[in-house]
Amino acid sequence: MNYLLQPYNYDLSDPASIPNLFLDHLYLVGITMLISLIIALPLGILVARRPRLYLLVITIADLLYTVPALALIAILITITGLSLATAIIPLVIYTQLVLIRNTATAINGIDPLLLEVGKAMGMNPRQVLLRVALPQALPTIIAGVRIATVTTIGIAALAYLAGQSGLGDLIFKNIATTDFDAVVAGGILIALLAVVADLLLLAVQTVLNRGRTSVSLA
Amino acid sequence: MAKISFHAITKQYPGTSRPAVDAVSFDVAEGSTCMLVGTSGSGKTTLLRMVNRLIEPTSGEIVIDGKNVLQENPIALRRRIGYVIQQVGLFPHLTIAENVRVTAEIAGGWTKQRLDKRVDELLELVGLPPAEYRKRFPRQLSGGQQQRVGLARALATDPAIMLMDEPFGALDAITRERMQNELLRIQRDVQKTILFVSHDIQEAFKLGEQIAVLDQGKLIQLGTPVDLLAQPANDFVRKLVGGDSILRQLEYLPVIDALEQDTVASARGGDVPTFLSDATLLQAMLKLLETNAPALAVQDKDTQQQLGFITLASINREITHAHGHKTERTETAI
Numbered sequence: 109m110n111y112l113l114q115p116y117n118y119d120l121s122d123p124a125s126i127p128n129l130f131l132d133h134l135y136l137v138g139i140t141m142l143i144s145l146i147i148a149l150p151l152g153i154l155v156a157r158r159p160r161l162y163l164l165v166i167t168i169a170d171l172l173y174t175v176p177a178l179a180l181i182a183i184l185i186t187i188t189g190l191s192l193a194t195a196i197i198p199l200v201i202y203t204q205l206v207l208i209r210n211t212a213t214a215i216n217g218i219d220p221l222l223l224e225v226g227k228a229m230g231m232n233p234r235q236v237l238l239r240v241a242l243p244q245a246l247p248t249i250i251a252g253v254r255i256a257t258v259t260t261i262g263i264a265a266l267a268y269l270a271g272q273s274g275l276g277d278l279i280f281k282n283i284a285t286t287d288f289d290a291v292v293a294g295g296i297l298i299a300l301l302a303v304v305a306d307l308l309l310l311a312v313q314t315v316l317n318r319g320r321t322s323v324s325l326a
Numbered sequence: 327m328a329k330i331s332f333h334a335i336t337k338q339y340p341g342t343s344r345p346a347v348d349a350v351s352f353d354v355a356e357g358s359t360c361m362l363v364g365t366s367g368s369g370k371t372t373l374l375r376m377v378n379r380l381i382e383p384t385s386g387e388i389v390i391d392g393k394n395v396l397q398e399n400p401i402a403l404r405r406r407i408g409y410v411i412q413q414v415g416l417f418p419h420l421t422i423a424e425n426v427r428v429t430a431e432i433a434g435g436w437t438k439q440r441l442d443k444r445v446d447e448l449l450e451l452v453g454l455p456p457a458e459y460r461k462r463f464p465r466q467l468s469g470g471q472q473q474r475v476g477l478a479r480a481l482a483t484d485p486a487i488m489l490m491d492e493p494f495g496a497l498d499a500i501t502r503e504r505m506q507n508e509l510l511r512i513q514r515d516v517q518k519t520i521l522f523v524s525h526d527i528q529e530a531f532k533l534g535e536q537i538a539v540l541d542q543g544k545l546i547q548l549g550t551p552v553d554l555l556a557q558p559a560n561d562f563v564r565k566l567v568g569g570d571s572i573l574r575q576l577e578y579l580p581v582i583d584a585l586e587q588d589t590v591a592s593a594r595g596g597d598v599p600t601f602l603s604d605a606t607l608l609q610a611m612l613k614l615l616e617t618n619a620p621a622l623a624v625q626d627k628d629t630q631q632q633l634g635f636i637t638l639a640s641i642n643r644e645i646t647h648a649h650g651h652k653t654e655r656t657e658t659a660i
């Protein structure tokens with residue numbers, strides 16, 4: 109625990125200090141989730157209600173998901189070098205399965221009767237989307253975002269291997285020098301970030317899910 | 327003046343061999359209730375949904391307030407028309423109060439205070455105490471309670487026209503009757519023009535000034551309950567309205583249908599109970615049995631002029647006559 113308690117590890121002018129690594133880690137996770145959603149949301153909407161296309165896309169996402177992250181980074185380094193891209197691409201690939209699947213499930217779960225009720229009371233297409241379709245679909249989509257975010261926070265430690273700084277630095281840099289205090293600090297911080305993100309997104313999910321059955325904590 | 331006019335309205339769904347609604351023409355008077363009855367698949371829902379353009383007709387036109395609905399903006403049109411369906415379709419993520427006010431919010435032009443007050447009034451009206459139900463969610467309500475919220479929601483904007491597709495279908499007999507009475511009361515107060523699909527002929531007779539009988543997409547007969555009982559257009563209508571049911575005839579046919587002039591009573595000279603001409607045969611029969619009088623004298627309800635007499639024998643003659651030769655004594659339910 110010593111590492112976490114030393115004031116000089118919080119020196120903001122040092123790029124390797126805990127706060128700076130923490131922010132770098134958040135940045136990696138943030139960029140990953142942004143790109144992931146930009147790809148997965150339209151794809152999920154596209155394959156919803158199209159069973160054959162859904163099967164194809166999900167199978168591909170599933171195959172990619174099974175490639176070990178380490179292997180992927182190793183291959184990518186030969187193509188994109190030690191770069192942000194090499195760090196982000198595997199992370200994005202890992203989020204796709206759960207994001208696409210949940211988005212498609214969410215869209216499929218919209219009750220056509222309710223869309224029609226909205227239309228029958230004189231909603232325009234925008235109102236039907238915002239007042240009827242999205243409120244129904246969002247809880248399931250956010251459930252996927254929650255899983256994807258927590259997973260990404262964990263795997264983002266590997267960004268160190270692509271030369272990108274983040275909380276993974278604490279683990280990988282100090283394993284070589286057997287400074288296990290720092291390694292443990294890295295582990296604790298990553299776990300803490302994951303738990304906080306999970307609880308925050310759970311709160312969002314619960315708010316969005318109002319009026320329906322309670323959200324599972326799992 | 328006709329509020330809604332159907333002119334040879336026809337709908338043929340793609341890939342079907344015959345139209346679901348076939349050249350139907352009739353008028354619904356402003357402030358009246360017209361019931362649509364017919365067997366399953368006869369086109370009632372299709373006809374109803376063409377009024378607010380959830381379904382576009384294949385040919386023909388529907389005119390509301392003198393304007394062809396096909397030339398109106400469908401969104402503006404729907405905001406002026408209340409729509410209630412058996413499946414209700416409350417939004418699960420909104421509270422009961424939010425569900426009721428959503429129609430008014432969409433239509434616009436309501437202040438928050440007026441809306442809050444309106445929501446409470448409406449919940450009260452449909453028998454759901456606002457203090458208890460306002461903040462609940464639909465899944466915390468029974469099916470029948472949800473149906474009442476559905477009615478409140480459609481009434482929120484106080485639309486001049488209401489389309490109701492088996493709105494009381496999921497209610498128990500007692501609640502159903504309460505809602506029917508509620509609707510009759512609303513009708514007396516605010517006079518909406520209502521098109522109401524029902525599978526319950528009792529309900530149709532109770533609520534409808536006019537009843538439109540559909541069969542295989544065609545309008546078979548349009549008339550008052552008494553018209554349908556007294557002069558059914560064909561066997562189908564007679565069966566549908568329960569024309570074979572003696573009780574139903576007694577309940578709806580007026581005493582003037584069973585008048586006779588020369589009776590023992592007339593010979594006796596007037597010491598028999600009098601009845602007004604708009605009473606039903608059933609009321610007359612009960613009175614005869616109760617008083618043990620040989621006859622009732624019937625007076626015109628406006629002029630008080632004596633029209634004739636009614637006896638158990640004349641009632642019996644009228645019923646057997648309306649029956650034709652058959653004496654099937656079954657209630658027909660559809």
Ligand SMILES: Nc1ncnc2c1ncn2[C@@H]1O[C@H](COP(=O)(O)OP(=O)(O)OP(=O)(O)O)[C@@H](O)[C@H]1O
Nearest residue numbers: 339340342346364365366367368369370371372373
């Ligand atoms: N979308 C559709 N596509 C094709 N056919 C349809 C469609 N909707 C209804 N139909 C057909 O049109 C006919 C009339 O249907 P409609 O729903 O209007 O009947 P209904 O009188 O309301 O019946 P019910 O009393 O069972 O509700 C039926 O034969 C039905 O199968």
Ligand SMILES: [Mg+2]
Nearest residue numbers: 370371372491
């Ligand atoms: Mg129907």
